[in-house]
Amino acid sequence: xxxxxxxxxxxxxxxxxxxxxxxxxxxxxxxxxxxxxxxxxxxxxxxxxxxxxxxxxxxxxxxxxxxxxxxxxxxxxxxxxxxxxxxxxxxxxxxxxxxxxxxxxxxxxxxxx
Amino acid sequence: xxxxxxxxxxxxxxxxxxxxxxxxxxxxxxxxxxxxxxxxxxxxxxxxxxxxxxxxxxxxxxxxxxxxxxxxxxxxxxxxxxxxxxxxxxxxxxxxxxxxxxxxxxxxxxxxxxx
Numbered sequence: 001x002x003x004x005x006x007x008x009x010x011x012x013x014x015x016x017x018x019x020x021x022x023x024x025x026x027x028x029x030x031x032x033x034x035x036x037x038x039x040x041x042x043x044x045x046x047x048x049x050x051x052x053x054x055x056x057x058x059x060x061x062x063x064x065x066x067x068x069x070x071x072x073x074x075x076x077x078x079x080x081x082x083x084x085x086x087x088x089x090x091x092x093x094x095x096x097x098x099x100x101x102x103x104x105x106x107x108x109x110x111x112x113x
Numbered sequence: 114x115x116x117x118x119x120x121x122x123x124x125x126x127x128x129x130x131x132x133x134x135x136x137x138x139x140x141x142x143x144x145x146x147x148x149x150x151x152x153x154x155x156x157x158x159x160x161x162x163x164x165x166x167x168x169x170x171x172x173x174x175x176x177x178x179x180x181x182x183x184x185x186x187x188x189x190x191x192x193x194x195x196x197x198x199x200x201x202x203x204x205x206x207x208x209x210x211x212x213x214x215x216x217x218x219x220x221x222x223x224x225x226x227x228x
Contacts, residue, residue, distance in 0.1 A: 032214040043116070044204070044219040051214035090156060099144060099213045100169055103156035 002027040004093050006104035013081050013111050021076040021107050023065075023091035031095035033074040035065055036103075039087045047089075050074065061085070086111045115139065117220035119205050125226045126195055134190045134223045138207030145188050146208075146217060147172075147180060151201035159203075162188060195227045 005024045013019060025031065035047040048059025055067040065076045074091060088108050092101040118137045126132050138145050147159040158172040162182045173179070177196075182188040192199055202224050206217040 034216075036219075043221050044206075046216045049214065049216065092156075094213050098169060099208075100146065100158040100161050100172070101148075101156075101217060102158065103148075105155040 002031075002093055002095065002098075002102045004091050004102055004104035006089075006091055006107050008107045009105070010108045011110070013109070015083055015111055015113050016080050017111075019076070019078040019081045019085070019109070021089055021091075021109070023074045023076065023104060024072050025074065025091075025093045025102075026072060027093060027095050029096050031093050033065075033067060034092040034094075034101065035059065035063070035074075035076050036090045036092060037087050038090070038106075044090070047076070081109075081111050083111050083113050085109060117205055117207055117218050119203075119220040119223050121223060122221065123224045123226075125228065127228050128197060129194055131191065131193045132195055132225065134192075134203050134225070136188045136190070136205030136207075136220060138186065138188070138205070139218055140186075142207035142209050142218075143185065144208045144210065144215075144217075145182060146206040147188070147190050148204045148206065149201045150204055150222070154201075156204070159190070192225075195225075197227045200225055200227045 003026045007022045032051040034049045036044045050057045050067045058064045088106045090106045091104040120135045145162040161169040177193045180190045202222040204222045205220045208215040208217045
């Protein structure tokens with residue numbers, strides 16, 4: 001069965017600090033990988049996704065993620081965070097014959113000015 | 114354009130009562146998904162519709178949970194004889210064509226509280 005692990009449950013940073021959120025998945029076949037973000041009081045929205053091609057994926061708001069197949073990882077990065085990046089971040093995967101998303105437990109990011 | 118909408122936004126009910134949660138997907142989206150977000154459990158898949166049929170119901174936690182979709186559009190999730198452990202935010206998402214790499218667009222959710 002597919003599963004997703006996000007090891008950082010709560011991250012606190014100052015503005016301009018660099019960010020890396022870990023995501024590891026378990027699934028032996030071809031996968032599609034997603035990062036979703038939920039800003040306070042808002043819907044879940046897609047930050048970026050990987051399904052084929054260049055393993056370094058760029059998303060909205062300066063975020064990027066790198067798919068490393070050998071490590072079953074899809075870590076999210078941003079070189080310089082802003083206060084407005086305060087949110088909860090979810091890594092998700094689907095693959096095989098299923099369209100359903102399997103989510104990690106989420107990482108709460110707090111950025112202080 | 115309009116996004117995914119869900120109603121009600123909040124529902125408080127007594128243990129043992131039945132509840133119905135509604136989802137209006139983005140117009141033209143053929144795939145519709147229900148998820149549940151609860152403390153300690155994260156986001157869990159419940160059921161997936163392609164058109165009006167549900168090829169994957171594997172996430173429904175018990176036979177008290179059911180869902181239907183009519184006209185390839187609106188979906189209703191019904192929980193019978195609610196229990197306190199059903200308290201959660203129920204999220205609906207839709208996507209175009211149901212391709213696995215397509216973005217799923219999420220609604221605002223229905224917060225269900227079972228007293």
